[in-house]
Amino acid sequence: MAVAIRVCSTLLVEDDRALGSGLRSDLVANGYAVDWALDGIDVAFLGSDQPYDAIVLDPGLPKKPGLEVLRDWRANGLHTQCSCSPPVMPGTSGLMDSRPALMTTLASRSMCRS
Template identity: 50%
Template structure:
């Protein structure tokens, strides 16, 4: 899951980013509304966390610009403004959720996961595909009811695939949403990660669609 965090309070932004990365999120940070608007319009994100009181361009203006540009990513407003008028304005601008400061980062994570799950068309937190199941509320994967041990990159790839189970996920889309910064080594290439996942969840569970990408299909446990 790739998150765009638009927050001008640098210590708070770093704290949120660390917490999200510890939960396997990939995070990009924008420190003002101008950069945030540009990043949200030009890059692929699963969800955005948006402050209202931003330098250069106010958060509500950023959100209206995203919606005018037909950017459909779910947006959670995170702000110290807790008045009813501000909340109404935020939702009118196109927000999907609203969380006021101070807040618990655990609640933020749960809300983000719920937004991404619902935007992918899943009404309930538990998503199943053959022997693999995913609790989108806690972020836990299981194989035949037992916890599945995954690296951060494996988790991100499998999350992308199971949220869109049965549908081909383009290679470019996977790469864009999975990696945080440079890949660094060949051992973390997309092909290697998919191969490791196949060893863990079954050789036939992830189908390669030549020239396009990958698709998660129902399959039994690895033999």
Template identity: 55%
Template sequence: MRVLIVEDEPNLQRQLRDALEGAGYAVDAASDGEDGHFLGATESYDAVVLDLGLPEIDGLTVLERWRGEGHAMPVLVLTARDRWSDKVAGLDAGADDYLAKPFQTEELVARLRALIRRAAGQASSELSAGPVRLDARSGRVTLEGEPVKMTAQEFKLLSYLMHHKGKVVSRTELIEHIYDQDFDRDSNTIEVFITRIRKKLGADLISTTRGLGYSLNDS
């Protein structure tokens, strides 16, 4: 899963990046509203953390522009604790959730997990496909109840397919959602990770639709 942070305070931006990367997300970051709007409008994100008090273009305007342009990714806005009006304005502009500063990064990560889960139509943090279970909260994968060791990238790829079970996901979409913007998109690592996951969890777990992409089997 890929997340955009739009936050101008360097220490907080770094803290958020570290927390989200530690939770298994690919992370891009912008330090002002102009760059944040551009990234959100041109790249594919599973969720966005958006501060409202940004230089160049304020966060509320950025959010309104995204929604006006048809970008529907979940957005968690960050607000000052005593500015309740910002919370209302942010939600009215299309935010999916808000968090008042100061906050615990663990709560932010949990809220983002919930937003991504709801956007994919999932009710629980535990996702399943046949005998395979993936817990998005703990980062644990099991096969018929037995834990399976996964690398970070294998987990990210499996998690994205789990969140989009029943859909054929293209190689391009996988690259856009499990790597940050600096990744070499001509790389064949997706095919390598698919092969590794099949070896660990069963050859029939992931189907290939030639010319279209990959889908998760639920039996």
């Protein structure tokens, strides 16, 4: 009996090339299919044009802020699960190490289960 394996389609939105490259590598290594956008204009189009299982969104993007893009998506009925990158640890002023935190967030939210 053949088992169908579902690949999670993920939109990664990160303008920092080093961070984005590392996040993309980690996601791919963990079985995610990843499209990567670097600015708010590109991601506004991709997120509304392509169906994604999960979106990893940098809130501070060039050309159009990530949170503004997210508000527009929600106003237009797009309700794909989003996780902000880099994530902020509640109760602290510092950023968490984004890569392990992101993988934990995606796994814990079961964003890509069929």
